[in-house]
Amino acid sequence: MVVGPIATALTIPMFFLLAECTEYWHFIFCLGTLGGIGGALASTIALSIIGKLFTRLRGLAIGLALNGSALGGVIIPFILRELFPTWGYTWTIRFLGILMIGIMIPGCACYIPYMKMYNLHIRNLQTNITRQPSNVSDASVTPCDPAGKSGASAAINFNAFRSQTFAAVAATFFLLEFVIFGTSGSLPTLSLQAGNSVETGYSLIAIINGSGCVGRIVSGLLGDKYGHCNTLFLAIMLTAICVGATLVPFGGTQVSALFAFATLWGLGSGFFSALIPACLGETCGHKDYGQYLGTLNFTVSFALLITVPIGGQMLQTLGGQALAGLYVGVLCIAAFGIYITRSLLVDSWTSFQTRV
Numbered sequence: 001m002v003v004g005p006i007a008t009a010l011t012i013p014m015f016f017l018l019a020e021c022t023e024y025w026h027f028i029f030c031l032g033t034l035g036g037i038g039g040a041l042a043s044t045i046a047l048s049i050i051g052k053l054f055t056r057l058r059g060l061a062i063g064l065a066l067n068g069s070a071l072g073g074v075i076i077p078f079i080l081r082e083l084f085p086t087w088g089y090t091w092t093i094r095f096l097g098i099l100m101i102g103i104m105i106p107g108c109a110c111y112i113p114y115m116k117m118y119n120l121h122i123r124n125l126q127t128n129i130t131r132q133p134s135n136v137s138d139a140s141v142t143p144c145d146p147a148g149k150s151g152a153s154a155a156i157n158f159n160a161f162r163s164q165t166f167a168a169v170a171a172t173f174f175l176l177e178f179v180i181f182g183t184s185g186s187l188p189t190l191s192l193q194a195g196n197s198v199e200t201g202y203s204l205i206a207i208i209n210g211s212g213c214v215g216r217i218v219s220g221l222l223g224d225k226y227g228h229c230n231t232l233f234l235a236i237m238l239t240a241i242c243v244g245a246t247l248v249p250f251g252g253t254q255v256s257a258l259f260a261f262a263t264l265w266g267l268g269s270g271f272f273s274a275l276i277p278a279c280l281g282e283t284c285g286h287k288d289y290g291q292y293l294g295t296l297n298f299t300v301s302f303a304l305l306i307t308v309p310i311g312g313q314m315l316q317t318l319g320g321q322a323l324a325g326l327y328v329g330v331l332c333i334a335a336f337g338i339y340i341t342r343s344l345l346v347d348s349w350t351s352f353q354t355r356v
Contacts, residue, residue, distance in 0.1 A: 003045040004111045008104040010038030015097030019090045042104070043069075044297050047277050048290030049114055058281055059228055063220030063274035070216060070270065073209030077202045160295045165283040165344045169276070170296050172337035174303045176236070176272045179327045179334075182307035183265060184208070187258075189312070190320045194253050204258060208266035215270020220278070227355040228278040229342035232271065233335055239268030240331040247324035279338070282345055282356065 014034035021027050046065060054061040076096070083092040160166050187208075188201030223231040242264040250257040277293065284292045314323045346354045 003041050004108040007038045007041035007045065008108055010034050011042060012097060012100050012104060014038060015093055015100055019093035019097070040297060040301070044290075044294050045111075046107075048293045049111070051277060051281055051289040051293060052286050053114075053117055055281070055286060057220075057224050059223035059231075059274060059278040060217070060220035062277050063216035063218075063270075066216050066273050067213050069273075070209045070212040073212070074206045077206050081199065081202045156295045156298050157291050158295065160284070160292050163283055165341055166280075166292060166296075168337055168341040168344060169280055169283055170299050172279075172334050172341065173276045173296060173300050175330050175334035175337065176276065177300045178303040178307045179330050180269050180272060181304050182311040182323075183269075183327065185308040186311040186315055186323060187262070189315060190323075191255075191258055193315070193320070194255065194258070196255055196258075200255065200258075204262045207259065207262040208269070211263050211266030212270035212273070215267040216274040219271040219274045223275050223278055227342075228275050228282065229338055229345065229356050232275040232279060233338045233342065235268055235271035235275065236331055236335040236338065239265065239271070240328050240335065242268065243324060243331065244328050248321055248328060250321075253320075279341065283341075 011034070014030050017034070018027070018030045021030060047062065050061050050065055051058060079096070080092060083095065087095070161170070184205065187204050188198075191201045191204055192198070219231060219235065243261065246257050246261040246264065280292060280296060281289060311323055314326065342354075342356050343349045343351075345356050348354075
């Protein structure tokens with residue numbers, strides 16, 4: 001497992017270099033190159049390992065693992081808020097770098113027993129293959145490898161898009177990440193435009209991540225019981241209703257509406273983050289999971305590239321209500337995308353009782 005150490009070797013120096021940045025291009029290099037590549041490698045390899053090792057309780061396992069990012073989103077904003085006035089920018093960022101050393105290096109050590117655990121997992125699957133639930137689609141049992149290659153042949157395989165179910169999941173995740181990261185980038189600005197303090201923006205982000213912790217765990221439990229695609233569809237629709245009820249009418253003009261939105265949105269986005277990787281497991285065999293996840297993340301990265309500029313421009317020219325309306329529309333399209341996914345998996349557009 002060399003990818004984990006490579007991700008660590010890129011991410012940790014990024015913080016110490018970031019502390020010395022003074023020019024705009026310095027920040028682009030540190031965050032965009034070192035941070036972007038390191039973060040992508042770290043998240044992809046971690047989720048792919050979980051997706052390969054867990055088949056029965058995959059949703060819960062992914063949700064628990066992703067709680068690390070949610071907890072970081074709760075703790076780090078408060079660290080920055082407390083240390084910036086006293087320590088200054090440079091030493092605050094260096095402190096984060098030291099913190100990452102204590103987190104990422106032990107994390108890499110957790111990869112050491114992976115191959116032994118994976119081989120044991122494969123043997124157990126082969127032993128119990130006849131116990132495969134009858135209501136699971138063939139796409140989730142038989143490795144979906146349109147290229148006819150091994151899952152370890154490449155980190156990214158665009159032939160995965162020959163699978164209609166994978167293409168539908170990728171489109172859904174693209175739309176969801178567009179809204180998730182657009183909201184995270186725009187909410188503090190929306191709060192400032194409404195006349196709130198900078199501390200309110202910190203608090204809103206912490207609330208989103210705090211309720212996201214709950215969403216990640218609950219979504220895993222519900223998804224493993226009722227089906228990941230079924231649970232995700234309902235979560236998207238309920239979240240769209242919540243956004244329409246809190247952010248669209250007020251557009252950030254009332255601080256109480258912002259806090260209500262942050263709580264509900266964090267819960268919903270927690271569902272999205274945990275369930276999409278679990279839904280991906282329904283579209284391919286476990287041996288190909290890492291390859292399909294890498295292809296999925298590569299595709300979704302373009303949504304992250306465009307969402308903040310689009311959101312910022314809309315917020316500046318049209319206001320918060322128009323931006324919230326856009327996000328509601330995108331969520332509705334994403335719900336239709338996951339409906340297409342489950343329909344393809346069960347080979348029926350009207351079979352709503354199937355657990356998938």
